[in-house]
């Protein structure tokens with residue numbers, strides 16, 4: 136029967152039935168008979184009496200908790216006693232009771248709990264005692280996730296020992312629903328939950344709550360084959376390597392329909408086309424290392440297994456991946472200063488509400504999903520990628536807001552939005568696409584596979600095909616990470632096509648070019664010409680390459696760090712292209728000097744211009760020393776015409792130069808010396824000369840100010856002036872950093888602006904002369 140529901144909804148419904156009975160937290164209970172616990176060799180009797188509690192507390196310490204990399208103590212977050220597991224022995228080491236019933240009891244309980252959590256029956260679950268906890272009246276542990284210290288750690292087991300107490304419920308978040316586990320005074324209770332689920336212990340209201348916490352570790356039977364290389368493996372070859380899950384033919388049909396049903400692009404016009412990929416979000420988070428088909432948690436494992444085998448039979452390629460999700464939602468705030476949360480109303484004592492409990496149900500204002508890792512599920516070979524996922528290609532059974540965020544941030548009223556809260560989540564994903572889209576999809580995600588595929592084609596002599604594929608990358612190619620630059624250079628050379636070569640290299644930027652790339656640059660320039668190289672460098676500088684700081688900043692950084700070594704190799708290269716490439720690189724960098732210098736010189740106040748010019752010294756020095764003698768002279772000539780006070784630049788160039796006595800720097804030495812001499816030739820400021828040079832905006836008030844400043848006798852001015860005009864003068868003085876105090880005397884109408892020239896004028900002048908004299912002496916010394 137055909138359904139009128141959209142295909143995405145039908146896929147979602149179908150997948151929601153897979154593993155529907157699997158939970159993220161489950162409990163069971165056992166009778167304590169025969170389950171002995173020895174504390175430092177003394178048996179505990181159940182229910183644990185107050186004397187035993189007192190003895191436990193006497194060997195306990197206040198508990199710490201993990202926060203990022205650290206362990207911290209904060210009783211407002213976690214308030215409980217912890218007893219080192221070394222004090223605790225399960226069973227009877229004296230053998231008096233003959234048996235260790237714990238092993239049997241735990242095995243049986245873990246069987247039940249594991250089944251409820253969806254742990255495969257053939258996996259072995261081990262419980263490792265982590266600690267013993269005692270909660271007295273008022274003690275608690277706020278919502279948190281347990282850190283997974285070990286890749287095989289999957290879940291946490293909390294064993295509640297029989298005591299008389301109230302409160303102290305263990306509350307575990309199961310996709311947005313609270314599962315509440317209470318202790319018992321007669322039975323031992325066992326609650327297990329996936330370690331990435333948020334959970335908390337509510338305050339104990341009377342008596343004492345005593346628990347044993349265990350890490351649950353899972354060993355899977357079939358060791359995975361991680362030796363195969365993903366680029367040599369074809370998906371069909373992986374086909375039968377799986378565990379032989381029966382293929383869900385209905386799901387296969389749905390997948391086929393998904394990839395053949397045109398969808399309208401979400402934004403703007405354009406024709407409806409079938410989606411290129413499907414990104415199915417799983418419910419748990421995993422580390423890169425801990426991600427594999429067999430180690431998936433609960434329902435994730437079942438849904439992934441179904442989807443992967445159905446994908447294959449639908450002729451699709453599939454990856455297991457990791458996504459990072461960012462959502463911005465409206466945060467509800469009430470007029471009494473309290474915040475609504477999904478755990479009831481929360482009162483903000485300070486400016487910031489408690490993010491853990493803040494409302495996550497507000498309207499979604501902004502959201503994005505990025506895939507940053509993927510791997511072929513049957514090989515375990517993974518790679519970093521970067522791929523934005525569109526809303527129209529995303530599918531999930533559980534909506535992200537039901538999950539536990541790994542980070543959150545509250546933002547007060549921001550103008551555009553009211554109060555907002557940002558959450559960041561991590562979810563694993565299954566990404567699939569029709570086999571024939573493989574190249575485009577993988578390339579779009581920044582996969583090294585796409586680049587290796589081009590290289591393989593070239594190696595097989597399929598040059599025209601490789602060139603065509605390379606050109607097809609143009610609309611989206613983002614490179615395959617900086618480490619793939621050498622392969623990209625090799626492919627760019629191999630395609631024998633200027634455009635294709637440009638497309639392949641455009642995302643990389645100049646940052647990665649060094650001495651090792653000199654030879655490849657030479658070969659590329661021989662093949663495609665110097666103008667090709669110039670254009671590529673130009674596009675890197677203007678567009679802002681993919682993996683580095685944008686544009687000109689990246690260029691300056693490269694000049695400061697790698698230019699010298701790269702040019703050195705190029706200049707000693709025997710082939711004629713070495714010198715040519717060196718020329719192109721130097722000219723490219725030199726072309727940015729006038730622009731950079733002019734914009735630094737224009738900055739105000741003058742002290743800022745001075746600092747910026749001095750900062751450019753290293754950059755200019757590197758370019759000048761990389762240039763040929765004539766070129767170096769031309770660079771200096773170009774600076775001459777720029778105007779402004781370039782003394783700090785010239786001095787800094789010479790100070791930064793590895794060898795300022797080198798012939799290339801001779802024109803700078805001469806110019807610097809000339810400018811310093813001219814500066815010192817100016818008459819010294821007289822002790823009673825208070826004149827300050829100033830150019831305002833041209834308005835009458837600026838002219839009036841200029842008149843006062845220019846006067847050598849007048850030090851102070853009281854100037855009745857209305858507020859907007861006063862403000863104009865305040866900012867004119869501040870912007871230029873003038874040595875003049877400016878205050879408002881709030882009497883009369885209008886108020887009076889009081890200006891006073893400070894002693895700094897004299898001091899700055901003297902300091903500048905001293906600086907020039909010292910630099911001149913040093914520069915003269917360079918001339919020999």
Ligand SMILES: O=C(O)CCC(=O)C(=O)O
Pocket residue numbers: 268276281293305334335336346348
């Ligand atoms: O005592 C409990 O029930 C659980 C404590 C807990 O969450 C932890 O130790 O991480």
Ligand SMILES: [Fe+2]
Pocket residue numbers: 279280281291334
């Ligand atoms: Fe915990």
